[in-house]
Amino acid sequence: MTTVNACAHHDVRRRFLRNSALALASAALPAINFAQSSAPAERHFNPAPGQWRTFEITTRVDILKPKGQTRVWLPIPSVNTEWQQSLLSTYSSNGKTRLQDDGRYGARMLYAEFAESEAQPFIELTSRVQTQNRAVQWGRKAVQPVDAEERAYWTRATDLLPTDGLVRKTALAATRGARTDVEKAQRLFDWVVTNTFREPKVRGCGAGDIATMLETGNLGGKCADLNALFVGLCRSVGLPARDVYGLRLAPSAFGYRELGGNPASLKGAQHCRAEVYLAGFGWVAMDPADVTKVMRQETPQWIKSAQNPLVAPVNRHLFGGWEGNWVAYNMAHDVVLPLSKGPKLGFFMYPTAENAAGRMDSYEPDQFKYQITAAEQMS
Numbered sequence: 001m002t003t004v005n006a007c008a009h010h011d012v013r014r015r016f017l018r019n020s021a022l023a024l025a026s027a028a029l030p031a032i033n034f035a036q037s038s039a040p041a042e043r044h045f046n047p048a049p050g051q052w053r054t055f056e057i058t059t060r061v062d063i064l065k066p067k068g069q070t071r072v073w074l075p076i077p078s079v080n081t082e083w084q085q086s087l088l089s090t091y092s093s094n095g096k097t098r099l100q101d102d103g104r105y106g107a108r109m110l111y112a113e114f115a116e117s118e119a120q121p122f123i124e125l126t127s128r129v130q131t132q133n134r135a136v137q138w139g140r141k142a143v144q145p146v147d148a149e150e151r152a153y154w155t156r157a158t159d160l161l162p163t164d165g166l167v168r169k170t171a172l173a174a175t176r177g178a179r180t181d182v183e184k185a186q187r188l189f190d191w192v193v194t195n196t197f198r199e200p201k202v203r204g205c206g207a208g209d210i211a212t213m214l215e216t217g218n219l220g221g222k223c224a225d226l227n228a229l230f231v232g233l234c235r236s237v238g239l240p241a242r243d244v245y246g247l248r249l250a251p252s253a254f255g256y257r258e259l260g261g262n263p264a265s266l267k268g269a270q271h272c273r274a275e276v277y278l279a280g281f282g283w284v285a286m287d288p289a290d291v292t293k294v295m296r297q298e299t300p301q302w303i304k305s306a307q308n309p310l311v312a313p314v315n316r317h318l319f320g321g322w323e324g325n326w327v328a329y330n331m332a333h334d335v336v337l338p339l340s341k342g343p344k345l346g347f348f349m350y351p352t353a354e355n356a357a358g359r360m361d362s363y364e365p366d367q368f369k370y371q372i373t374a375a376e377q378m379s
Contacts, residue, residue, distance in 0.1 A: 042309035045254045045316075047133035047323045052085075054130050054377040055249050057266075057327060061351055061370040063114070063121040068356025070114040073100075073337050074125050075329040075348055078108040079244070083285075084328055085130040093123035100338040107330035107348055111338060116356075128377075131249075134285040135321035138182075141280030146240055154240035154277065158333040160207070160346045161232040166214045168236040175237055181278040185286070188233045189319050192288040193306050195219055196226050198296035204363040205270055208243075208346050223272040224347060226289035231274050240277035245349035246328040247271065249374040253323065256314065258298050259290060260325055266372040267365040270349045273322060287318040 057077075063070050077086035078101070091097060095114035101107055114121035146154075157163045174191040178184045199220030206225035210232045213219055219229075227243055234241035248261030248269040261269035274286040294314050295303040306315040335345040337352060342359040345352070350362035351370045360368050 043255065043313055045256065045313035047135050047317065047321045049135065050133065052130045052132055053324055054128065055327065055374050056126055056128050056377060057247065057249065057372065057374045058124065058126045059351060059370065059372045060124045061122065061353065061368070063353065063355070064367075064369050066114065066116075066118065066121055066355060068116050070095075070118070070121050070353065070355040071339060072112045072114075072121075072123055072351065072353045073340070073348075074110045074112075074123065074351050075245075076108040076110055076125070077127050077129050077246075077327055078106055078330045079328040083132045083134045083324070087128040087130065089125060089127040091123065091125045093121075094118060095121055095123065097123070102330075102332050102335050102348070103338075105330060105332035105335075107332035107335060109337075109348070113339070129327050131324040131327060133321065133324040135317070136281055136284045138281075138320065143280055143282035145279060146277050151240050151277075154242055155235045155238060157235070159344075160209050160211075161228060161235065161333065162211050163232060163236040165211070167210060167232050170214060171233040171236045174233065181239060181276075182281075184237060184239060185234065185276050185278060185284075186319060188230060188237075188239075189286060189288050190306075191233070192226055192230045193291045193315060196221065196229065196288075196292060198222065198226075198289070198292040200297060204350070205272055208272075223287075223289040223293075226292060227272050227274040227287065230286065230288050231276075234276050242275055242331045243333070243347065244273045244275055244328045244331050245270075245347050246273065246326055247349065247372065247374075248326050250325040250376060252325060256294060256298060258293050259314070259323065261374070263374040263376070266374060267370060269372070271326060272347070272349070273326070273328075284320055285318075285322045286320070287322050290318055290322075291315045 059074050061072055076089055080086055091110055093112045095112040097110060097112045100109050100111045110125050112123040171188060175184045175187045178187050196219040202222045206222040208224040208228040210229045213229060231241040231243050247266060248271050250263050251260035275283045276286055278284050291306060291314055294311050298310060303311055329349050332348055335348040340354060342354055352362050353360045
């Protein structure tokens, strides 16, 4: 078994991964059965500062039908901030392994290579992380302005996040009359919540192709679509913003079924969040996509208003905060996997594998044969 200390790894982009204020996680509460009520009462959702939580996340990949040489890439938590500490990772495999990163964003990964003669390739990775809730303190402005280099880095366009054309036109219309960074971000957050919707039929977390969404008028999607749209809109009007790609680890402490994961099986629990840099406040947590998820999937009925008593607390507090039952892997876009023969990825938060037949489908864990679990470590 090999061990790597994630905190000791320094990437040229690491200084971009410093973030702002945070908070705590509470003990998980049981989910509520909403099927009995078509008009749920207002609920509590307000992540607050407090203790760190420690999780061990284990990802196991077994290649059931190897064809020729097989390669596997597993994301490793790469974020060290005031709200997350990525600690030790251990791994074992019957292939040749090495640690890699994407060479641009500091997205770390475990790479394994298996010879054609290996009949049962496997790799198992366990990563230890500490997480906290986040909640910006709106009454206190104490953060220095972002420097020019960092601003340019997090406002530039990527393949899936253009910042001109219809993206900029949409953002300018939504922010007309807004003067401060906070006002602009709130307008764009509200625009995403009001104009987009969660589409459960979208595979995985979505593609994140925001130009196509706006051009076609099809604004349904999942987290990598809707939060990417928020990030692209922010960037197009000069607000530094970024997607944060990760994984839900545990049930929500506030009883929202759709805002948590089942730690015994997390192979569909990948979730993308967002951050925006606001003058005076630094990097601030955002998640409009989860507002739309509560609206669409928390109850049997599709809730159409963010002012609904069930949705309102989530809508209010996911502008500026998020719950610490989630781990961030990285903030990388346009990811070129080292030694890959396939195309680059728009983002990297799923196990990925290739063999002689090409790239396997990361959205089909039962065919790909991978499993992800998490265990919270009690102090």
